[in-house]
Amino acid sequence: MSAVAESFEKPNAVALSLRYALRELRGGLRGFYVFIACIALGVMAIAGVGSVSASLSDGLAREGRTLLGGDVSFVLFQREAKPEEVAFLRSRGTLSAAATLRGMARSTDGKLALVEMKAVDNTYPMLGKLKLAPQLEMSDLLAERDGAFGAAADPTLLARLSLKTGDRVTIGSATFQIRSTVEAEPDKLAGGIGFGPRFLISEAALRATGLIQPGSLVRWVYRVKLPEAANNERATEAFIADARSAAPQAGWEIRSRSNASPQLERNINRFTQFLTLVGLAALLVGGVGVANAVKSHIDRKLEVIAAFKAVGATGRDVFGIYLAQVVLLAAIGSVIGLALGAAMPFAIVGLFGKLLPLPVVPAVHTDELALSFLYGLLTALAFGLWPLARVHDVPVAALFRDTISSEWHRPRASYLVFMAVVIALLIAVVIGLSFDRRIAAVFVASSVVVFALLRGIAALLMTIARRLPRTRLPMLRLAIANIHRPGALTPSVVLSLGLGLAVLVTITQIDGNLRRQFLAALPDQAPSFFFIDIPSAQAEQFDGYLRQIAPGARIDDVPMLRGRIVAARGVRAEELKPTTDSEWVLQSDRGLTYTAELPKGSKVVEGEWWRADYSGPPLVSLEKKIADGLGLKLGDEVVVNVLGRDIPAKISNLRTIDWQGLGINFVLVFSPNAFKGAPHTHIAALTEAGGKAGDGKIIKEVADAYPMVTSVRVREVMETVGSVVTNLALAIRGASAVTLISAILVLGGALAAGHRHRVYDAVILKTLGATRLRLLGAYALEYLLIGLATAVFGVIAGSIAAWLIVTRLMTLSFVWQAGSAAGVVAAALVVTVGLGLAGTLLALNKKPATVLRNL
Secondary structure, X not given: OOHHXXXXXXXXXXXXXXXXXXXXXXXXXXXOHHHHHHHHHHHHHHHHHHHHHHXXXXXXXXXXXXXXXXXXXXXXXXXXXXXXXXXXXXXXXXEEEEEEEEEEEEEOOOOEEEEEEEEEOOOOOOOOOOEEEOOOOHHHHXXXXXXXXXXEEOHHHHHHHOOOOOOEEEEOOEEEEEEEEEEEOOOOHHXXXXXXXXXXXXXXXXXXXXXXXXXXXXXXXXXXXXXXXXXXXXXXXXXXXXXXXXXXXXXXXEEEHHHOOHHHHHHHHHHHHHXXXXXXXXXXHHHHHHHHHHHHHHHHOHHHHHHHHHOOOOHHXXXXXXXXXXXXXXXXXXXXXXXXXXXXXXHHHHHHOOOOOOOOOOOOOHHHHHHHHHHHHHHHHHHHHHHHHOOOOOOHHHHHHOOOOOOOOOOOHHHHHHHHHHHHHHHHHHHHOOOOHHHHHHHHHHHHHHHHHHHHHHHHHXXXXXXXXXXXXXXXXXHHHHHHOOOOOHHHHHHHHHHHHHHHHHHHHHHHHHHHHHOOOOOOOOOOEEEEEEEHHHHHHHHHHHHHHOOOOEEEEEEEEEEEEEEEOOEEHHHOOOOOOOHHHHOOOEEEEEOOOOOOOEEEEEEOOOOOOOOOOOEEEEEHHHHHHHOOOOOOEEEEEEOOEEEEEEEEEEEEEOHHHOOOOOOEEEOOOOOOOOOOEEEEEEEOOOOHHHHHHHHXXXXXXXXXXXXXXXXXXXXXXXXXXXXHHHHHHHHHHHHHHHHHHHHHHHHHHOHHHHHHHHHHHHHOOOOHHHHHHHHHHHHHHHHHHHHHHHHHHHHHHHXXXXXXXXXXXXXXXXXXXXXXXXXXXXXXXXXXXXXXXXXXXXXXXXXXOOO
16 A cells, blocks of 8 residues: 555544645645635724724723713703702712803804803813813913903814904803814713814803703713722722712713713724624625635646545545645635734824824734634635535546536535534624624625525526527627536626625615715705704794794794603613614603694604693603614603603603604603693704705894804704714725625636636637637627626615615615616626636637647
8 A cells, every 4th residue: 555545544634634735735825816815805804893993992991081081970961960969979079060052153243153162160171181272271261351251162163253263252142262272172072973163161151151041951061080099990880879879860871981982882883893794795705706716726636636535545535635725725814814904903093093083092902803813714614615525425537527527516414514513603603793683693694695696696597598599699609608508607706796796786875875865955844943942931932033034934843851761661771671773762861842732753653642631640752663672662651850850651652753854853752741840941943945045144143133042054963964974984985895805806716717618618619710809709798698697686685785774774765876876787897897808818818739739
């Protein structure tokens, strides 16, 4: 028996497989460049997103005290803390108070702009540094001098009103001198997104404006910095528990340094998951390239495999050798992707560190890298095992015949079980480690469905081509025959191109709808303005004034309070288990209203609306999706804390709400008697057909007559939201580009894998008299037909996916973007035909004699 045969009988099969795998790879990685590139791209995307997210989370945790402005913050809406509450907070540490309120700033030449006022005390900031230009002491910055309070403004306000440092503006009844500009606030992230530029003033200045009225939408924040001896998590949690016990009905929103901006952290986690799923999509597309590369490699190594079997190697031995090669190549690709992904947070901080509004702390996160490596390895195995398993049961003679005629073999049951275990493990990792398992499960199910459909599309296309009547046109006849012949490229091209196109169409459709929603024209019936902080005693008078200055406009006016859900169906809000799309309603104070009539844009779907003269115990109407997400039904009790009082109300009915009309509407609407005697303000909406010139006139006249009322131009708000959406869309496009690059690589690899067959066909046909032009036309027509059929599927699948995401997850309206879909189809045809003809030209340049001698 030969040495090779003896070696195969040795017990250490793993070491032997690895040794022969390494020997074969010494000849180079020819045929595996697409394999390695696809794995590297997918792993890079996942590792990069995970590393950046982890670095950002570390930054938020490390800078939690600075972002919060203390160790614990207590937030109240529409009311200040009572003296006994302030005394309690002051007894536990250093206290700093701040208040935020929107107002209208007026320059000396009459220009107006919405501003976000922030009134602070002399201890601000307790942590971090307030960066000003020029840098001034707080006492000098905010002091009242020469009849004007000092202020620091965002540079945006100066540009908007054509101001400079030293100029004066008025807000309400107070005059301010802008003495500096705000370059950075240490606690800005904890306050969320504002709809106007920052205007930093003193608490005394805020009171002097006259804008603080009963029910005004003032947000009071009390920050406590604990003594150094009690500066730990246990002391912080004990302090929070004591505060809740001391004032059980205070209604304050409490945050600690460990969750300085919970909404931001949740959004980061969700966005990270979405980008990770995009990276997984790139890996799945790359998996097709892995399968193509492995199949092509096995085809090239048939003689070697036959030699192994001839000297005594079993099918399992041969399988082990080539499995080791696949694992080694996947590891190489994964390591490349890990290196690039791990460097991403460092690159971002190095290039954009000064521009980032978020505290990113770059570091190498081994857990994220290990997970990314696992994704790469499992994906390579999931797609590589099927072509690998075919070597086991094929006899030597059949392997040699395989050089002429490819024959499909179903793998043995043991290999199918192995492949099923790998796929199950990959699915378990994707779903089990995701932030939102429901979305991850939908992604997995969608991927399986898309793969099955693409495989079905390829089979259907080949079946149709096979059954078409024989045409007299030689080019068309050759093109149709190439689509369904043995070893045709149709399945590989459809899979690689179809997945990439489906992702591209999904992204372009979502992007187009987001831009239409936030950046294009407003809905026809959308209000032009919202007016907030209208004193309730002057609500009717203000309504009449609006009708006077804007005749023909529609005026909607409702009372408004702020309240926080503290319990539902007898369970405290902290112990409720809401769904991910309804948890936001429990996270802070919400706008509330009361009315005898069903609000416009609402429709009762369960229960009945209360009578106009209802005077019984408080009732509440909830938005249907929120109620379902909180597990609430008709008759359940909801307790809302308003102005320090707990008010229970029974659910009388559930509504659906048309949020896209941008009209006034609320998740919680109470019966008229629910807040009897509670101080509150009104909010009004004005809807007209006028342009921006009319907008400016209305703002000025309202500011003159009612300086305490804040005017909010809807278009400006939508532009602010639109800018955020645009930045998110750019990030999505960048991550999706990885998927598209993978798709192009896989498509090129699939075409390259068929190069040998193309050379053979071209030589035979040229020998029989076919011209280069006719062969080029036939191949171009083949690629055009395959590309067109795949593009139609990609457009349909991508449009359906985008519709589901936009309507179900984003709860926005969906309009199919025909222009972007047509652009995707055109690009797909150009890429498919271009890459196909590039490979065909190489095949046509082969000399017939060289090929014919080896037949």
